[in-house]
Amino acid sequence: MQMHIEVSGLVKQYPLKAGLFARSRERVHAVNGVSFSIPKGQTLGIVGESGCGKTTTARLLLRVVEPDSGVFRFEQVENVFALPEEELKKVRSRMQYIFQDPYNSLNPKMLVRDIVTEPIRYRGNVTRRELERKAAELLEHVGLSPADSKKYPHEFSGGQRQRISIARALSSRPSFIICDEPVSSLDVSIQSQILNLLIDLQQELGITYLFIAHNLAVVFYMSDTLAVMYTGKIVEMGLAEELYRNPLHPYTRLLIKTLDPEARKDPLVKNDSGEVPSLIHYPAGCTFFPRCPRRQPKCLEAFPALETKGLNHQVACYFPGQEKGNE
Amino acid sequence: MNPSILQIENLTTEFQTVTHRTPAVERLSLTLRENEILGVAGESGCGKSVTILSVLRLLPPNGTIRRESKILYQGIDLTQLPEKGMNSLRGKDLSIVFQEPMGSFNPLFPVGKQIVEVIRTHEPAVPVKQALERATELFRQVRIPHPELRIQDYPFQFSGGMLQRALIALALSCSPRILFADEPTTALDASTQIGILDLLLERKEATRMSIFFVSHDLSLLGAISDRICVLYAGRMVEACSAKELHTHPLHPYTQDLLAAVPRKGTFKKEKRLYSIQGKVPDPQHRPPGCTYHPRCSKAFDRCRNEEPGLFGEESHLVRCWLYADAH
Structure with a gap:
């Protein structure tokens, strides 16, 4: 399939401010090697909790924030990140951004x-x-x-x-629009108007979307492909329906459980500590380790690589799959 | 059925603006029973928060409760109570959890100290040391790890979810009979949100208190409430048990709201979301007749001219002319 957008190895670290003369070596690891691609006219949804790097990823693509490393192939451009400012202007008109807050993003x-x-x-x-x-x-x-x-x-x-x-x-x-929480500040009765409009425009104009929202049901509904982010990495990616029916990463499984009204009775959700490791002292092993129900000593060695499991389905976990005795 | 603990009768709360007197809540009557969770649903501007502020008498200076309104708490009319009497109820019998925990604490004092302050305001006889012990125990109850250490922390040292737990600890510190929860989980991530809801339910069972739970999210209310009351443009439009509301919603507004939100496991290919036309009317220009008629797909002549009363039985009330005959 011809990809409209291909991002690989995206990294962004923010240096922490130290004193006036001191030079800090500490860095916040906001985005840690994110790669994905989107076919023309389709939607990639990104889900994850606050601070997982969703919005930073979006900003890096537009070079509102400059990435530390990574390659972004967009239409005929081999690497948007390597373009000089003048060239970038031309490319940027093909990419647009819709912000969360329609009150602050329009000049009064x-x-x-x-x-x-x-x-x-x-x-x-x-x-x-x-x-x-x-x-x-x-x-x-x-x-x-x-x-x-x-x-x-x-x-x-x-x-x-x-x-x-x-x-x-x-x-x-534009041929590519980044929608960063486009409906989360809107009333419930208005949300569907905007979501339907976005879908109609996509079908009519063949626009590619990167769709970010924290409301899981909305992201699942809007996306063709879905990427689940955790601590600046993609931990699972696949077709939205496949991910919903057959989640392999324990974090994805936890997220999907939360969609259920009775979720609070589920031991997986009930025993979740919600503890996220520091993004400054980024651990060597899997960052989901403290919360993971199926953690093993092996998980502390290195962050598992994103591996393909079945058609269009990738997961970064040493022990992917379903828990025994569940479902 | 449990005896009632709070009865709101014919509540009208108005706001005086430069030119107008705008009713935010109009002739609202509802009952909260002991050890019950009453879910109050509605979009912004429909009067959810104003109802809470009216009961607690925390309205801004330009807000007034009309004279014919009654708010009975255990037989006492709160609208008639002098300020001193209100002060002894607020924070003790009646307490509140707001949406934004960061804005609810004073950033300059440790969280524990602020809980001690509330305890000692209502029970001056309690020595500081004992109050601090009680605060630590509350932290344990709301499942904050290492309560004896965290009690000394300042608000900024907590994550959003943990600070919301601390705020609940503060609200529970004087064993309230009614907890008012104003969108307490809207600002939180999905997995954190469930932990907070579970906590509220558990504390409700342990202390036999009642919860007045305000949210715009009908599915969330369905999962935790005993009964739900739907507000639209300052008026109650439907009230029934949580289960009934999701299985047999009667009012077109409730039906439309349920159809406008993506349900779990639905994808854009399968089903288009229902789009409610127009917007919530602004309180100064509410339409005549039924306030929902300009947006309602089932509206007929009568809806445009006459305002419907509440029809149906006590167990399922609905403000809609469609159900006038059944009455």
């Missing part, structure tokens, strides 16, 4: 028309009339009225603002 002093066409103006050489036509077209595309283009963001509700963010993301005709 700008007209909606100027917000949604900003990515076009940035590239220059468009007439004012053309911009107006484009703004109306974009707003209609996301289910707003062209008359809305002369309003300010504060005149809209949360769901409508998120539509404006989506219109802005679409304006430069």
Whole structure:
């Protein structure tokens, strides 16, 4: 299958601030060798608890934050991370970002028309009339009225603002959009409007999504492929349905258990300590060790590599599979 | 059926803005029974939190409770109680857990000291040392590891989940009869969330207290509540047992909400989410008739003009004209 996006060996460590003159050698290991690929027009979902490196991964791809190492092949570009600034600008218009908070991500002093066409103006050489036509077209595309283009963001509700963010993301005709918690700040009745809109746009325009959310049911619903992240590493990856029906990593199994309303009675969930190792003193072995129900001495030796188990299903665990006597 | 401990009758809470008097909660009547969990569901702006603040009389200065409202706690009308009487109930008989544990503690004092303060405010006779022992025991009850050490820690030294446990310890410190929980797990990760819910249920059984549990998440409420009351635009629209609400929801709003959220194990290929049109009306411009009619797929003429009363039996009340005949 032709991959639209291929990321390999993505690493980002943040140095800890020491004193004024002291040089700290300590580092926070935010993303530790993440690799994945997404076919054109499909969605890769990333799940994991807060602090696992989901958002850092997304920011690295856009080079909002510069990675320490890694390769990012995108369309005809061999490595986006190696591009000089000028070249990067061209590529960036093909990639867009939808933020979690539609209140802080829209400039309150700008007209909606100027917000949604900003990515076009940035590239220059468009007439004012053309911009107006484009703004109306974009707003209609996301289910707003062209008359809305002369309003300010504060005149809209949360769901409508998120539509404006989506219109802005679409304006430069991207082929890849990163959705970072796009519905978590919205009311329940509005969420499905936005999710359906994202699905429709994908089908119509063939856009590839990287979809990040902490609500598991939402990520499972939206994704074709799913990556489960833990302490900056992908511990399991596969087709969403396959992962749901046949989770192999103990952490994935724990996450899926939590979807069940009766989960609190399950010993796997009940006995979970939730203890995450320090990302500063990154342990040599498997980082899930303290919480793992099937840990063995071997797990402390080295972090298990991501190995293929069946079609499109990879897991990083020495003892993958189901517990005995469960299910 | 357990005897009632809190009866809210005809509660209307209004907010005075520069030009308007806006009702946030309108003519709300509900009953909380002893050792029961009452789930209160609804989206932002529907009056969930205002109901709690009205009962505890913690409304901001521009908020007032209308004179005809009654809030009976063990036969005492809280709306008539002088401030001094309220002070002796708050934190003792009636306590609250907020969504954001970071904002609920004073960052400048150790958590243990803040629990001691609450205990000694309500029971001045208790010596500091004994109060500290009680706080340590509470930490043990809420399953914070190494309670005798953690009791001396400052709020910033706790993770989100652990601090939420500490906040619950604080709320439980004077053995409340009613615990008000305002979205206590919304800010937490899925696996942490379940630990907190389990803890609340266990403490409820151990102390026979009642819990008034507010959340926007219907499936979460379904898993822990005895009864659920659904609010929309300041009014109660449906109230019944948690099981009944998930198996036989009557009000179109409840039905739509349940259809709009991805269920576990559903994928976008299989089923499109139901999209509720429009948005929650803003309190100053609530539509005439049934407040849900502009968004309701089953609305007919009567809904647009006349406001429905509560129909059905005590065990399952619904505010919708569709059920007027059955009455």
